[in-house]
Amino acid sequence: MSLNDWLAASGVSQSALGTAENMPPPLPVRKTAVAWKLAGEEGTGPACGPPVTFAATPEEELSLLLANAGGSTAELTVSAGMRFVDTLAKLRALRLLAAALGNPQAKIRAIAVAEGEPALALVRVTVRTLFAVLGTADVVEIHTPGFPEAGEDDSHPLSPAGLARAVAAILREEAGLAAAADPAAGSFLVERRTRELCTAVWSSLHPGGAFVFPESQTPHAEPVGMPGFPPFVRGPHASMYLRSPWTIRQYGGFSTADDTNAFYRNALAEGQHGLSVAFDLPTHRGYDSDHPRVSGDVGKAGVAIDSVEDMKRLFADIPLDKMSVSMTMSGAVLPVMAFFVAAAQEMGVPPAALSGTIQNDILKEYMVRNTYIYPPAASMRITGEIMGWLQAHSPRFNSVSISGYHMHEAGATAVQELAYTLGNGLEYLKAGCAMDGHVDAIAARLSFFWAQGMSHLTETAKLRAARGLWARLMREAGVTKERGMTLRCHCQTSGWSLARQLAPYNIVRTTVEALSAVLGHTQSLHTNSLDEAIALPSDAAARIALQTQLILQQETDLCAIIDPWGGSLEVERLTRRLAEEAWQEIEDIMAVGGMAVAVAKGLPQRRIERVSAERQARIDSGTEKTVGVNFMQHSGEDRLEVREIDNHEVRDAQVARLEAVKATRDAAATQAALDELERVAREGGSNLLEAAIQAARSRASLGEISSALERVFGRHSAMALPAAGVYGGAMSVEADLLRLRERTAEFAQRHGRRPRMLVAKLGQDGHDRGAKVVACAFADFGFDVDLAPLFGTPEEVCRQALDNDVHLVGVSTLAGGHKTLVPELVRHLREADATHVKVSVGGIIPDGDHAFLHEAGVAAIFGPGSRLPDCAHQLLDCLNASQS
Numbered sequence: 001m002s003l004n005d006w007l008a009a010s011g012v013s014q015s016a017l018g019t020a021e022n023m024p025p026p027l028p029v030r031k032t033a034v035a036w037k038l039a040g041e042e043g044t045g046p047a048c049g050p051p052v053t054f055a056a057t058p059e060e061e062l063s064l065l066l067a068n069a070g071g072s073t074a075e076l077t078v079s080a081g082m083r084f085v086d087t088l089a090k091l092r093a094l095r096l097l098a099a100a101l102g103n104p105q106a107k108i109r110a111i112a113v114a115e116g117e118p119a120l121a122l123v124r125v126t127v128r129t130l131f132a133v134l135g136t137a138d139v140v141e142i143h144t145p146g147f148p149e150a151g152e153d154d155s156h157p158l159s160p161a162g163l164a165r166a167v168a169a170i171l172r173e174e175a176g177l178a179a180a181a182d183p184a185a186g187s188f189l190v191e192r193r194t195r196e197l198c199t200a201v202w203s204s205l206h207p208g209g210a211f212v213f214p215e216s217q218t219p220h221a222e223p224v225g226m227p228g229f230p231p232f233v234r235g236p237h238a239s240m241y242l243r244s245p246w247t248i249r250q251y252g253g254f255s256t257a258d259d260t261n262a263f264y265r266n267a268l269a270e271g272q273h274g275l276s277v278a279f280d281l282p283t284h285r286g287y288d289s290d291h292p293r294v295s296g297d298v299g300k301a302g303v304a305i306d307s308v309e310d311m312k313r314l315f316a317d318i319p320l321d322k323m324s325v326s327m328t329m330s331g332a333v334l335p336v337m338a339f340f341v342a343a344a345q346e347m348g349v350p351p352a353a354l355s356g357t358i359q360n361d362i363l364k365e366y367m368v369r370n371t372y373i374y375p376p377a378a379s380m381r382i383t384g385e386i387m388g389w390l391q392a393h394s395p396r397f398n399s400v401s402i403s404g405y406h407m408h409e410a411g412a413t414a415v416q417e418l419a420y421t422l423g424n425g426l427e428y429l430k431a432g433c434a435m436d437g438h439v440d441a442i443a444a445r446l447s448f449f450w451a452q453g454m455s456h457l458t459e460t461a462k463l464r465a466a467r468g469l470w471a472r473l474m475r476e477a478g479v480t481k482e483r484g485m486t487l488r489c490h491c492q493t494s495g496w497s498l499a500r501q502l503a504p505y506n507i508v509r510t511t512v513e514a515l516s517a518v519l520g521h522t523q524s525l526h527t528n529s530l531d532e533a534i535a536l537p538s539d540a541a542a543r544i545a546l547q548t549q550l551i552l553q554q555e556t557d558l559c560a561i562i563d564p565w566g567g568s569l570e571v572e573r574l575t576r577r578l579a580e581e582a583w584q585e586i587e588d589i590m591a592v593g594g595m596a597v598a599v600a601k602g603l604p605q606r607r608i609e610r611v612s613a614e615r616q617a618r619i620d621s622g623t624e625k626t627v628g629v630n631f632m633q634h635s636g637e638d639r640l641e642v643r644e645i646d647n648h649e650v651r652d653a654q655v656a657r658l659e660a661v662k663a664t665r666d667a668a669a670t671q672a673a674l675d676e677l678e679r680v681a682r683e684g685g686s687n688l689l690e691a692a693i694q695a696a697r698s699r700a701s702l703g704e705i706s707s708a709l710e711r712v713f714g715r716h717s718a719m720a721l722p723a724a725g726v727y728g729g730a731m732s733v734e735a736d737l738l739r740l741r742e743r744t745a746e747f748a749q750r751h752g753r754r755p756r757m758l759v760a761k762l763g764q765d766g767h768d769r770g771a772k773v774v775a776c777a778f779a780d781f782g783f784d785v786d787l788a789p790l791f792g793t794p795e796e797v798c799r800q801a802l803d804n805d806v807h808l809v810g811v812s813t814l815a816g817g818h819k820t821l822v823p824e825l826v827r828h829l830r831e832a833d834a835t836h837v838k839v840s841v842g843g844i845i846p847d848g849d850h851a852f853l854h855e856a857g858v859a860a861i862f863g864p865g866s867r868l869p870d871c872a873h874q875l876l877d878c879l880n881a882s883q884s
Helices: 003-010 058-068 084-100 118-134 160-174 188-205 257-269 308-314 333-346 363-369 376-393 405-409 414-434 439-444 456-476 505-519 539-555 569-591 595-601 603-621 647-664 667-683 688-697 702-713 726-730 734-751 769-781 794-804 818-831 847-856 868-883
Strands: 075-079 107-113 139-143 275-277 325-327 356-358 400-403 446-452 489-493 524-526 756-761 784-787 808-813 838-843 860-862
Touching (some): 058 075, 075 084, 084 107, 084 118, 084 188, 118 160, 118 539, 139 160, 257 275, 257 308, 308 333, 333 376, 333 688, 333 702, 363 376, 363 595, 363 603, 376 414, 376 439, 376 595, 376 688, 376 702, 400 405, 400 414, 405 446, 414 439, 414 446, 414 569, 439 446, 446 505, 456 489, 456 569, 489 505, 505 539, 595 603, 603 769, 603 868, 647 818, 667 688, 667 702, 726 769, 734 868, 756 769, 769 808, 808 818, 808 868, 818 847, 838 868, 847 860
Parallel strands (some): 107 139, 275 325, 325 356, 400 446, 756 808, 808 838
């Protein structure tokens, strides 16, 4: 498609888009990668201090600078702005102009300045610094207000100087931007603006003269189509954010439906565009809040929903015919979707008027997240029947959101996330077609959910590669309409990249990841809160996360340009590489029969577990750096107020409401609806979601609907084995491994056997990446390691510990149930006269909970970022002391 044809079809101004058409070759601004420095580092000279004012336009700023600079000025200083194209082009043009004026060796210093409230200033200065680095600045000078706890101490990590060091270190060590040649070389928009600036500035310096651009033999990257047209690499829509910015869709839910409803309405009042519901773990797993297995999980990691009445309270005073709602639910997807439809109807909104997405992505549950209920075949049937019902009755509601996010959080590489997520998408396409759906119609209803990690350019390229790959897969699947070939997606910044230590640094990480998503053209975005490595987001932290997106929408040019990386030699290369490697992985999966077969065989699970253990070894070795964790550490105490959920209070309230629903319903009608649901599950002939909606209307509870299905389908369970040898093989600090193996051998010699450890998850928390990595690492340290089945109660884990005759139980907790469940485990061990079995806890545990857990009898506590060899040494010390 030519540029003129595209302009005519899209109605978009040419100024918002760049193409290779009539574009000279990429300018040779800088050909070799050069490490940039922070002002004040060796060889940079002192900080200049923030200037009083910068000129209004890049043309004026460069003209004034060069008019006053001598021909041999060692360093040229300009501002780093909030506009992507202008900032990158200005820095590149300055380098070319300086060379043309006889000063090719001049260093380019960019000053990034932000003022105001420290957290939001940190967002702005991160944007400015990132743009400066991408624009080939040699030195970046960062000025941002410090946080109050730093006081006047410039050495404090949260002082202005400390934050400047942190921003620079995070971009270098975590975002993959330690050194770069010229990432924007070839970018159609940036190249065009660079040429405009060179021409205008030269004309102002030499009236009547013409700037002579250096010759370049570098060809443009291969064309990848146009935005809004196949293969959609450059964007799913022609106008992208010009007419409507991405949807700000913050994922949230906690405690009761009333509490979460208030949270939603506040967020909408502050500028959020859509809703994304986080359900608690009992809801995910199909249990009512009064079930004995879920005592520690109710309302902790999401909102508790037991009946249609809870769903009505959740959306009270929210217009469901106008508000797009996303619900992250795959396990108990039938009752949750049924409650949503029934609640909306009782609130006056018919199914046809509902818009949003239900995740309904069960395959990834068996791979990484583990909030499944039924065996895979039954779950895939449920998925297909929901797709069929929504296709017929709710055409604006997406029936599946295929998630790569949870794979990324489990440790998957970008290539694995792409391949396995798109492979799952093919399985859902087949499931929808099996329900008599037309392939074009089914494909058009699928959407995707991607993580955004810290490798900035790779994450942007990942979204571009995903769109191209999906278009190719859909064509091969027989899709003929362009809407069905279009990959539409939601993105969320990574929780895995957040650190407990120096939590305000997480603002920098989230900003970098949000920029990756926007530059990659996501359709909606969730930005994580700075405190999510510690606890549920506080109101203040959630507000900062929301305002991060508002800053990107309102203060940058990202909503005024289309595919700014289009044509970039570096980003197009990354896009092609990711697409080629992911395609090879997809072919491997297809060779075994597709993702459903591969998941049943455990193939993708094992591959993800392997790279996850290898990465943890690199972090523990220090070869992969995380600022504040294993690099630029701070010995001081972090003080951060966190949201505390009273689990007992929430559970009591939920149980009371559930009892009230049961007391006032027509019991006979409820039982008849449940019997009919069970019959449909067993015999077929009707749609499962339709039957579940009837049960919801009759006030059947979530647990009752799930149990009716379980009587037919059964409940799935899985057993995981640690990937032995992987962590040790990737651990580069050999002395750590050798010393730990010596110590475990000494323990065996002294006590007759090696230290034996049971690694366990308590309650309904299925996020088992940490547990598997710990099991893998400790086995390589010389421990005998047992990995407990998921979803154990404290009593069951106690029994397993006694049966296996372990010295130690290591509990992994990520969902907030530790204050209820871990003391129960300790109590059961005491009642069994097994006080010699020590209990340690690792995971997301607020500092304020440590004393409580120690008083309850916990021997050791390890938060996020703990180095596993250090954990092992501490536990060996504990065991040796108790055994002596």
